[in-house]
Amino acid sequence: MNLTISGHHLEVTPALRNYVTTKLDRITRHFEQVVDIRVLLTVEKQKEKERRQRAECRIHVKGNDMFAESAHEDLYAALDELVDKLDRQVGRHKTRLQDHHCDAPKRVM
Numbered sequence: 001m002n003l004t005i006s007g008h009h010l011e012v013t014p015a016l017r018n019y020v021t022t023k024l025d026r027i028t029r030h031f032e033q034v035v036d037i038r039v040l041l042t043v044e045k046q047k048e049k050e051r052r053q054r055a056e057c058r059i060h061v062k063g064n065d066m067f068a069e070s071a072h073e074d075l076y077a078a079l080d081e082l083v084d085k086l087d088r089q090v091g092r093h094k095t096r097l098q099d100h101h102c103d104a105p106k107r108v109m
Helices: 014-032 075-097
Strands: 002-008 034-041 053-061 066-074
Touching: 002 014, 014 034, 014 075, 034 075, 053 075, 066 075
Parallel strands: 002 034
Antiparallel strands: 034 053, 053 066
16 A cells, blocks of 8 residues: 655644554555555645645545545644545445345245
């Protein structure tokens, strides 16, 4: 699995990098077939303080690409929301991959 964490108008500190990797471990624990994860952390130049910190993530899994983004006034809260969104998407993808079809019982005539 390749993990790329980059920042736009922001320096990615080791503490922030550690926080992102511990949060993304939840996704890799639920679904093992993750090929590539790209995380982009940005600070937008807005006058209002709300939703200034943004976190975006693109996950490439076997057979699909998933994207989620989140914005909040605190970057750590934005990362928490982002991981929740990605966890739901990965869970849905995992259930779609599982075969829920079973043979219908044969009717006796």
